[in-house]
Amino acid sequence: MAKKTHKSPEQARDAILDAAEQIVVQVGPAGLRISAVAKKAGMAHPNIIHHFGSREGLLNSLANRMGERATHRITEAIKTAVDAPAQGKAAAMTQVLDTAYPGDEGRAAVWMHLSGAESSLKENMQQIVELSHQLRKTVSEDADLEHTNRLVMLVTLALVGEVVSGQGIKEALGFAEDNRAHFRAWLAEILLNLPDDQLSTSLDINHSIPQNHK
């Protein structure tokens, strides 16, 4: 009845991915039904299999698209933070944390990761570490790369944790609604003000004397 205007493969795939992303954000990857995606995208469900091969193929494509978009947002935010003047560093750093995983999208990304979806995490993370190290060097020139590594890991883990459980933990700790952004700003400033020598622990001393005597 309705006109079936044939879309180009790219258009069709994008429309399907848009619909799938909305659903995954709500119900998680395991709850995604291709019939629901088809309904939201306004088509019959075999069309989705035609474009993505299978339900799993759709989930992998979606995970990749979300990962690429997130990486692009994060790297752009870090770049602007690198170029920011000294008095604007804290705000720019906060911006980095804010754009890393905006809202429910990040939650869905982590969820998909748990469910085994593929994504090009490795290359992305190394790019992020490099940029972060540039950013740290704009604050203290003798910044240690190993410390940057660990700080990036800490921030990344905290961000992952926040998008997963941030809401619940915030409520459990009695934080007000707007304190979630406040927490990110607090974390950003602390990270910037951490002197590099404070990141060297006694463990590093032990670690710098490996016991290689065979």
Next chain:
Amino acid sequence: MAKKTHKSPEQARDAILDAAEQIVVQVGPAGLRISAVAKKAGMAHPNIIHHFGSREGLLNSLANRMGERATHRITEAIKTAVDAPAQGKAAAMTQVLDTAYPGDEGRAAVWMHLSGAESSLKENMQQIVELSHQLRKTVSEDADLEHTNRLVMLVTLALVGEVVSGQGIKEALGFAEDNRAHFRAWLAEILLNLPDDQLSTSLDINHSIPQNHK
């Protein structure tokens, strides 16, 4: 053929929960099939429904049991850290982080949380904050409770992040296998050595002067 020795309801429930926990750790809550649980527990699947009402009831019971066990472990670890002597603080603090979410169990717990399972998070978190504040006061007596709140939030989020994505991020950053525990020790020492005044940011100053002129 095999003797069907009738267990007490408690024994049966425990056996089922044990089997379910092993499976959830592997495949996540969405992938849990009560037939698989029954097979691992050595019984027929309707018996599980008889004891838990439904598949969802089983998942909720499991989430509660895991949450209670984790809370117990964490609070005990913090208590010993409170009583630890000064030179043993760092090691005790590391122990707290290590016992918080041991391995795959924590991953499953977060996964279940994402899938909407109920758990008594709120009461547990407040108890943990109180103990953590006691621990901080053994290091610096004038520790601010608000800072403890934020630190607990940071650590909790980082731990959640680690159990969820720690493996992948570690690999992406090129960390060796044993550096995962190393990261926790590093974080523990940093947390203990953070002076309280360094946790006060310019935001707190702004925040203490609210703009209420209407």
Next chain:
DNA sequence: ATCAGTATTTACAGAACTGTCAACAAGGTT
């Protein structure tokens, strides 16, 4: 020992979902 209660099982009903197949339709190409 008999009986009541319930833990346990076998068989089955019902629903939901993925993927297949054949047919149709739209859009560009010759």
Next chain:
DNA sequence: AACCTTGTTGACAGTTCTGTAAATACTGAT
């Protein structure tokens, strides 16, 4: 205009899973 490629669809097959129902077996109490 005829045609070919392919996006699109309706109907269907097959599988898998949850929950139900009735029968059975174990255990403790009287």
